[in-house]
Each structure stands twice: as C-alpha cells, then as structure tokens.
Amino acid sequence: MAVPDPHLRQILRWCEGRIPERALHQVRVECTVRAAHVTIFEVRAPWADGPRRAIAQLRHDGALWRLYGPDRNARWQRLADVPPHSSPGPLLDVVGQPRFW
Template structure:
C-alpha cells in the first residue's frame, strides 16, 4: 500500500503534495496531503481523505468506499468486495466517475 501511495506523486513535487495511507483496526484510509500555501495557514499540511478500504475479517474481503461532500464514507458499488486489494487500488487509479480525484 505504501508503495502504491508513493507512486501516485512524482518525487519532484513531494514537497508540495503526497499521498499517504492511515491504518485503522479494520480499514485503510488513503489521504491526500498538501503543503501550506498561505503563511496565515500555519505550517501544518492539510489532509483530505480520498478513499477507504474496509476489511471484513469473516470473509477476508476488502470493500472500497468514497468520501461524500459531507465527509462521510459511502460504499463504492462499481466494484464488488474482493480479497485482492490491488483491484481496488486499480479502480481508484482509473477513477471512472471522478469521485476519488475529482
């Protein structure tokens, strides 16, 4: 997962933007991080959740979620749950509905 995040952003711009993965007990959240762009904003990077991969222990499957305009995660129903996380990452890369990257 970390390798996938690193590959999303060219090294030459990582001082301005990066993609990270936050780990929860049964989920992974993909987060877009941006450097401060105004002095009055302070020195903290902004963090915007892009997608979440939820894990179901009983089935061993991962489910993809998108973040809605109210900052809640909703199930992305264009791909079924899968035991292969790569399939979900490929869907985020393709982003056919522009729901993840705009």
C-alpha cells in the first residue's frame, strides 16, 4: 500500500517549513517514504556526511495514520498516547512539539 499523494505532499510541506530559511545551511528536516511508512529525519551539515537522526515515523494502514517514535535502541514504538487520525496533520502537530526535538 502506498502513501496517498495529498498526504505525502502535506508531510513534505511540513518538513520544508520546519526550519527557518536562515538556518537551512546548518540543519534540515527530510523524510523518506517506504511503502506506507514515512520516516522524518533531522539532518545536520555537511549534508553528505552529517549526522542524520530519526525523529518520527508515520504509518498509514489504508484508513488511519499512526505515530511511532524511536526508542533508545532505534526501534520504532507506537506512541499509545497519540490516537490514530485519518490525516497526518494532527500527528505532525505532535511531532512539532519539543519532546521530539
């Protein structure tokens, strides 16, 4: 199953707008898509060799989006206190909170 195109565009816009333009030479927020999973990363300069830290993963099951966060062993754990949503927007609001950064 693939990520719906309007939802993917929403996630990409969120990533692009996350960092102020004046700081883009130091840090970026990027995402990768694999099947129905979108993983959000913080990437530090230099881009080719800089550290890349996984922030969150959004998973789509065909109807609902669920939010996952990395544990201390870099394994994805579902955030039980965040209810699933039909669009990724409310989950991106949660990811934008300081506890993810």
